[in-house]
Amino acid sequence: MRSIERVFNKVRKENPYLSDYLCxxxxxxxxxxxxxxxxxxxxxxxxxxxxxxxxxxxxLQHLFKLSQGNKxxxxxxxx
Numbered sequence: 001m002r003s004i005e006r007v008f009n010k011v012r013k014e015n016p017y018l019s020d021y022l023c024x025x026x027x028x029x030x031x032x033x034x035x036x037x038x039x040x041x042x043x044x045x046x047x048x049x050x051x052x053x054x055x056x057x058x059x060l061q062h063l064f065k066l067s068q069g070n071k072x073x074x075x076x077x078x079x
Contacts, residue, residue, distance in 0.1 A: 004028060004041045021050040021059070030069035038063050 007027040015023065024046050028038060039060055051059055 004031075004033070004037070005045065008041075008045050019050045020046040025063060025066055028063060028067045031067055032069070033064075033067045035060070035064050038067060 004027055008023055011023040011026045012018070012020070015026075018026075024042060028041075042060060042063065
């Protein structure tokens with residue numbers, strides 16, 4: 001799972017003015033990671049100043065959906 005960290009660092013290097021949160025979102029988008037993996041690397045890579053700690057659960061839920069890509073969107077549309 002080091003690939004998240006590697007892609008995150010690449011995105012951050014290419015976009016030095018983006019926040020860690022946006023770089024992380026870009027690194028996981030459409031790559032089908034589990035909630036546990038997203039949470040672990042989110043805590044490791046994203047600066048705590050980039051988000052409000054009260055909204056962390058909502059942010060992680062959004063990141064999970066972003067990671068699931070079109071598959072998750074299709075499931076949500078069926079409900």
